[in-house]
Amino acid sequence: MSVRKLFGTDGVRGKANSYPMTADMALRIGAAAGRYFRRDRGSAHRVVIGKDTRLSGYMFENALTAGLTSTGMNVLLLGPVPTPCVGLMTRSMRADLGVMISASHNPAEDNGIKFFGPDGFKLSDQAEIEIETLIEAGVEPAQAGNIGRAKRIDDARFRYGERVKSSLPRDLRLDGLKVVIDCANGAAYRAAPEILWELGADVVPVGVSPDGKNINKGCGSTQPQIAAETVVAHGADVGICLDGDADRVILIDEKGRVADGDQLMALLAARWAEEGLLTGGALVATVMSNLGLERFLAGKGIGLERTGVGDRYVVERMRAGGFNLGGEQSGHIVMTDHATTGDGLMAGLHFLAEMVRSGRRASDLAQQFTPVPQLLKNVRFTAGETPLEETSVQDAIAAAEAALLGQGRLLIRKSGTEPLIRVMAECEDAVLLARTVDNVVAAVTSVVAA
Incomplete structure (x- = not known):
């Protein structure tokens, strides 16, 4: 299978007005996506576009609209709305495509473009590869009489x-x-x-x-x-x-006190299992979720299905296995009975609902298990570098894995949204935890610095 070049774990993302997040590229992405979703479909072609509050959102909204309408797509502009609203409106408006302009938790100077299919779920890797192929090949615009229209939808947030x-x-x-x-x-x-x-x-x-x-x-x-x-x-x-x-x-x-997504998933999974609402008998989470969560779930007879990092991979596993609850330690909580993607507000409301139902304080509900000590450090690299392929780095990783064997775990990965190598380990022994992470970080840093 081909490798994606533009798309990361959550769409196309980068610094605004720098490749790939330029107005020209957004126009080309819009045209390619429009052509992709017009294939073998009827005469009505619709796309909804939402955005967050970044200044560059105006630029990308206009560029995408131009690209999409040039291929005959009719564009419905939602304005500033949460990402889950785009998934909802894509299905509600019977659209071919949904687009969210956002770089999520990244700084204001960044932005991103992520797509939802007609079912309201994020696109598969294969669909993104095919869109990239169309971008590279160039897209023939629609005839003048078939150019699409754009219209603002004022009640999306309601x-x-x-x-x-x-x-x-x-x-x-x-x-x-x-x-x-x-x-x-x-x-x-x-x-x-x-x-x-x-x-x-x-x-x-x-x-x-x-x-x-x-x-x-x-x-x-x-x-x-x-x-x-x-x-x-x-x-x-x-x-x-x-x-x-x-x-x-x-x-x-x-x-x-702060509680992360693992604690909220533990609460919801246990509650849903007790009520017979947890389909598949398991929670779906990523490799980043804490070992403490896994142990907590096992103690209640609940399975844990792990995926790669990214809520889209969580959702793909949920849909493939028939599970209805999943998420990430970072706070993406996906409840497919109610939404097609992570919804922070919805998840927060379900926590409040449990407070009301149980009459218990947040401090009692937000600490479901004691986390295994976890340490995460990032090393920034330059585009084009492949530090994880260097022999010295691979040797350092092997040594760290051997040191943690039977006592914890090590996870090394490239970020899908930033040029970072993420080094994470879990271990009850704080000294061993710090040493193993620092040794790997030092090895990666020395290669990058060279």
């Missing part, structure tokens, strides 16, 4: 809100709960506080003043310190931290 609320019991209310919601100055800055308020919560909003340049800056799921301080300062019951496109969530208990 439709999304109703879908999110419908995933909860109809009689559930959040009266009496004070909730800090950190929207990362991103795509959910309006939708998330509105939905929580509609459900009766006392809402304390953070990160709801996007200016095009402050998305994820000092806030959101990757930087939850301000939200944690706000929870404590306001005496809130819980904090919900989203990322820039709101497809992931990190929770904060009433004491200001």
Whole structure:
């Protein structure tokens, strides 16, 4: 099978106005995607486009629209909406294609383009390879009379809100709960506080003043310190931290302590299994999820299916195996009974629902297991370099694996969204953990620096 060149683990991503994230490339990507999805289909061709709050979103929205309409696709523009809203609207509008313009948790100067198929799920690797082939070959535009139209859809976030609320019991209310919601100055800055308020919560909003340049800056799921301080300062019951496109969530208990996606998945999996709602008897998570999660699930007779890193691979395994709950340690929580992709707000609401149902505090629910000590370090490299193929690096990895044998595990991988080598290990012995990670990092660094 061919190797993708443009697409990473979550679409095309990079620094705005630098290859591959240029207006020209976005136009070509749009034209190729339009041509790909017009094949062997009827006369009505539709694509929905959503975006987050990055300044460059205007540029890419216009470029993609130009490319798509040039091939005869009719474009429906949703404006700033969470990524799961695009998956929802793609199916709801009977579109051929959905597009989300976002670089998720990355800084404001980055941006990305990710695609959803007609079923609302992210595209497969093979589909992305075929689109890349069309980009390289060039696309013949439609005849003048067949050029597509563009139209704005003004109520997308309201439709999304109703879908999110419908995933909860109809009689559930959040009266009496004070909730800090950190929207990362991103795509959910309006939708998330509105939905929580509609459900009766006392809402304390953070990160709801996007200016095009402050998305994820000092806030959101990757930087939850301000939200944690706000929870404590306001005496809130819980904090919900989203990322820039709101497809992931990190929770904060009433004491200001942070809980990651593994803890939330443990809570939901155990609850669903108890109620007979966990299909397949297993949770799907990536190789990054903590060993503590695996042990917790095993103790409750629940299996753990591991995949490569990326929520799209989690979803692919869920669909192939008939599982309905999966996610990532980083906070992508996928509930395919209700959504086609990770939905940070929906997952956060299900945590709140469990607080209401059980009458327990967030601190009791957000610490389901004791994590095995985990250490992750990143080494940046230059495009074109292949540090993991160097003999010295492979020797260092083999030595680290031998040192951890029977005591922990080592995971080395290239990031799918940034030029980084990620070195992660888990081990109860803190000294051994630090030494093995540092030795591998040193080996990779020496090759990159050379």
